[in-house]
Amino acid sequence: MANLQFDLVSPERRLASVEASEVQIPGSDGDMTAMADHAPTITTLRPGVLRVTHGGGSDEYVVFGGFAEITADSVSVLAEQALPKSEVTQEIYDRMVEEAKEAYGKAKEVFKNEPGPVDDAAKLLSDMVAIGGHIGLDPKQSNFG
Structure with a gap:
């Protein structure tokens, strides 16, 4: 299965930079899952839980505002505020x-x-x-x- 590069950044820090198989995004117009070869998309984020699945399992982040840019081989999330769920x-x-x-x-x-x-x-x-x-x-x- 093809993977994509996932990066999550907030003003305070870079929270993630991993090769992922899928990224579940809480979009303002509805939740979406991005995978390799996804159509290019830019969406704003609503407060919610972003989940990234990668070779080592999955990680969850609580995000508040910002946007996600999805290309065929990457997902970049610039969040107004984001924290690992565990924090x-x-x-x-x-x-x-x-x-x-x-x-x-x-x-x-x-x-x-x-x-x-x-x-x-x-x-x-x-x-x-x-x-x-x-x-x-x-x-x-x-x-x-």
Whole structure:
């Protein structure tokens, strides 16, 4: 089976550079799996879990924003923020959810009759809560308040 080069970079550090058989990407318009000979694509990322499968198994990263560029032989992800799943503690996750909740509250305040930005902020908060469930952390969010 053909492989592709996978690179994941955040502003803080390079998180991965491996030869992979597939990369599952949380795209803004829907999740996608990139494999060798994929059609060239650029997609923005939504908060979610990115999974890369390689010869040594698979690794998961929690990503927040950014974009992915897919070519026939590579996937490059430039994330606004990214951490290996194993580094996302309850404390870090709680802080991220709180930031998303604050952004949602601010959007409701600033954009009173403009649903687009408020909907975007609500979607961000929803995605953040979903990440917690996926990686086994407690979102502590019964509603969007």
